[in-house]
Amino acid sequence: MRSDSTRFRIDPTPRRADGEFMAHARxxxxxxxxxxxxxxxxxxxxxxxxxxxxxxxxxxxxxxxxDARFG
Structure with a gap:
C-alpha cells in the first residue's frame, strides 16, 4: 500500500456463517x-x-x- 499505513487501520476479522468464514474489512x-x-x-x-x-x-x-482512493 502506497498510502500512509499509520493513518488507517484495517480490521479483517471474518464472521462465521453456514460453516464458512466470510471475509470483510472495516x-x-x-x-x-x-x-x-x-x-x-x-x-x-x-x-x-x-x-x-x-x-x-x-x-x-x-x-x-x-490505494485506489488515497494512494
Whole structure:
C-alpha cells in the first residue's frame, strides 16, 4: 500500500456463517481529536473454509481499496 499505513487501520476479522468464514474489512482512522471513526465497511467479500484465508483476502482487498482512493 502506497498510502500512509499509520493513518488507517484495517480490521479483517471474518464472521462465521453456514460453516464458512466470510471475509470483510472495516477501515478506520482517527479524527484530529483522537477519536476513531470508520471510513468504510465492506460487507461480505467472499467465503472461505479457513479463517486465515478470509483474513488475508480481506486485508489485501482493503489495501487495494485504500490505494485506489488515497494512494
Amino acid at each position: 477501515i478506520s482512522t482517527n479524527r484530529p481529536d483522537g477519536s476513531q471513526y470508520d471510513i468504510y465497511s465492506s460487507g461480505d467479500l467472499a467465503a472461505f473454509e479457513l479463517r486465515e484465508d478470509a483474513i488475508v483476502y480481506a486485508e489485501n482487498w482493503a489495501k487495494q481499496w485504500l
